[in-house]
Amino acid sequence: MSLRKILAIIIASFSFATACHPGAKRYHMRGQVMDKNVATNEITIDHEDIPGFMAAMTMPYKVKDPAVVQEVEPGDKIAADVVTTTDGTDYWLEDVRITDESGRKSTPPPSPPQRLAVGERVPSLPLVNQDGKTIHLDDFKGRAVLLTFVYTRCPMPNFCPRLSSQFARIHEDLTKTPGLIAKTHLLTVSFDPKYDTAPVLRRYGLAYLDNDASGFAQWDFASAVPSDLRKLANAFGLIYFEQGNQIAHSMDIVLISPQGNIVKYWATDWTTAELEDALRTEATAPPARQTVQAGRLQ
């Protein structure tokens, strides 16, 4: 075979390989399945370092082929490719192979704590906000509250930074509608009380409020003592645990009515507009509807 032919084959192979996944990057991953969620098409993996993509940690991944989620079980060791868009805004798993199923758990993993049902009253546990002041969820009675959980050192742009950025956009919009300010409130709760002290939360909050401290009147950043934090997380279905030097966690957003009852949860897919619309609707709902909702609880 002539050198020209060999070169042509190499170039053609390269072109074919790149054309198969235009604009995508692939990284090889090895790890162990910790949990799976057929409804959201996700598996949570405790994975080794993924050179070029991420340090070792436990986190949920979407899977391209839904059949894979049916097939794998917690305890399975797997190898897979993490595929990301070139701009890094999205990533998922492809080519998932079970390499060892001897550790497969015969019994299903413990379910996450049973969160409060829609309509149930939220617990009013003491939280300490960015000013070091003790606050309770009851303090916001009369306002529709959008609550979420973060930790300020979260390095994953699609997790806590995204949640806080979305809340910041909602806050900006709300301030443009003076009538809504008094009827709504945003609350970001940290599940890392050891690091996220009041001064740290204040600094974090100011970064999302364009350094305007008056914004704290509509958006609190708070944490709690670990035991209360665990109760609050259980009430809202949040899962979090320390993993090496990071905190693995689920994402949860809760809408609470002006009467202090659960209206809606978001845990997988949502948009900023969807959250904001729901908050506005709840804040401006006629009292009759709110009363019915409160009545249903009792």
Added chain:
Amino acid sequence: MNRHLVTYVRWWWLLVVAAMLAIWPTCRDRQASQRGEELFQQNCAICHEASNLDLKKQPPKLEGLFQSKTLPSGAPATDQQVRKTIIHGLGTMPAFEGRLSDEDVKNLLAYLHQLK
């Protein structure tokens, strides 16, 4: 002449030691930079090399970070300032305190210095 040659041969090992001492810092710097690149890919690239993230502020690209007199924040482009930013965070950038060791930060700085 022969006597000089014998003297040179007797002390040849000094030349080897001198050469090794001259090369060693370069090797060490290269290793630090390589480790720094791995750390960068694992901890920083997911934000600083991405675009169109759903974030309030897009993280800045870091190519040529130390070529400029100032950092994207406007602070002086010094090792001390970048170390402080990595450890304590800045604005919406999370702190890496407790997650990266002093050695890790040193290696990251070595890599950032090489980013053109």
